[in-house]
C-alpha cells in the first residue's frame with residue numbers, strides 16, 4: 317500500500333509541483349489591504365483543492381479579517397484517530413523587490429530549490445500535506461486516518477481571529493492530535509522534531525525623579541538620578557552568571573532531566589560566537605548555552621532609554637528613565653505569576669527618591685512541551701528517519717508559536733510540530749526558497765507517518 321502511494325507521488329511529481337507553482341503565484345500578503353482579493357483567492361485555491369480530492373464540508377469561513385479554510389475527510393472510521401492539520405496560506409510582503417533574483421510570485425527552480433514567497437512558509441509545507449492526501453485517495457481510495465484541515469490566512473499578522481474561532485467551534489476542530497508543518501529542521505536533510513517551545517511575558521517600567529531635567533551641578537548630590545537608579549535596579553535582576561535573582565523565578569521550572577540533556581547534546585550546535593560576532597558566549601551557571609537557549613528560562617533587557625541622547629554633553633539629571641524587559645518561559649512557569657514576581661522584585665529594590673510605574677506586557681504565552689517519548693513523537697521520528705535515512709534529532713526552541721499554545725490550552729491534545737524547512741530558506745526575506753529534496757523526502761515522511769499512526 318505504501319509503495320503504491322509513493323509510486324503515485326513519483327509519477328505525478330511534475331503535475332503536483334505545477335499546482336504548487338499556481339498556489340505560490342497568488343500574492344496572498346495578509347498585511348496589505350490591497351491584496352485582499354489575492355488572500356481570498358488563495359483561500360479559495362485551498363478549498364478547491366480539498367474538494368477535488370474528495371474532502372467533505374469544505375468551507376471558506378469568513379472571519380472579521382481574512383478567511384479560514386476548513387475541510388474534513390473522515391472516511392477512516394471510528395477505530396482510526398483524527399488529526400487536526402493546521403497551516404497558513406497567507407504570506408509576508410515580498411519587499412524589497414529589487415533584492416529578489418527571480419520574481420517573488422513567479423516561482424522558479426534553481427539549483428534544486430524552489431524560489432517564491434511562501435515556498436517554505438507556509439504554502440509549500442501546507443501543499444505537501446494536500447499532495448499526500450491526494451496520493452492516498454487516488455491510489456487507495458482512503459487516507460489511513462481521519463483528517464480535519466484548518467488553514468488560516470492571518471498567521472503573518474498574529475492570527476488575530478484564530479483563537480476565537482478555535483474556541484467557538486470546539487466540536488468542529490476536535491481531534492485526537494494536531495500536526496503543524498510551519499517550522500524547520502536544524503540543518504538541511506536533518507530530520508528534526510521540535511517538541512518544546514518557550515512561553516513569553518514582559519514588563520515596561522519607568523522610574524520618575526524630579527518633575528523636569530535638572531542642572532547636574534546644582535542638584536547632583538542632592539537628587540537621585542533616575543537613569544542611575546534604573547541601572548542599579550536592572551543590575552539586581554540577574555547576576556553575571558546569567559542567574560535571575562528574582563525571588564521565586566525558578567520555583568515552578570521543570571528540572572531538566574538527564575535524558576533531555578542527552579537529547580540536547582545530540583542537536584548539531586550553532587557556533588554562536590561565529591554566527592553573532594560576539595567575543596565570548598555565555599550561559600546560565602550549570603548549563604550549556606544550548607541547554608539555556610532551548611530549555612531554561614531567560615530574562616532580557618530589550619531596551620532602555622532616558623536622559624540626553626544627542627550629540628556632545630548635556631549636564632543634566634534626567635527626569636525619568638524607562639526599561640523594557642521580557643522573559644522566555646519554560647513549562648511550569650505561569651506568565652502572570654512571573655509578572656507578579658518581577659513587579660514585587662522591582663518594588664523591593666527600587667532605590668528611594670524615585671517613583672516606579674509598571675506596565676504589564678499584554679502579549680503573554682505559556683510554554684509548550686510534548687513528551688519526547690510520546691508514541692506520536694516516536695512514530696514521527698521513525699517516519700522521518702525512514703525517508704531521510706538519518707537519525708532524527710529532538711529540539712526545543714526559544715521562540716513561541718501562539719497557535720500551539722492555543723490548541724494546547726483549548727483542546728489539550730498532543731501537538732506534533734513536523735517541519736521540513738531548512739535554515740537556508742530565508743523566511744520573511746528576499747529570495748525565500750524551499751529545497752526540492754525536502755519536498756520529496758517530506759512527502760515520503762508523511763506517507764510513512766499517516767500509516768504509522770493509523771491505529772489509536
Ligand SMILES: [Zn+2]
Pocket residue numbers: 404437438471498
Ligand atoms: Zn509560517
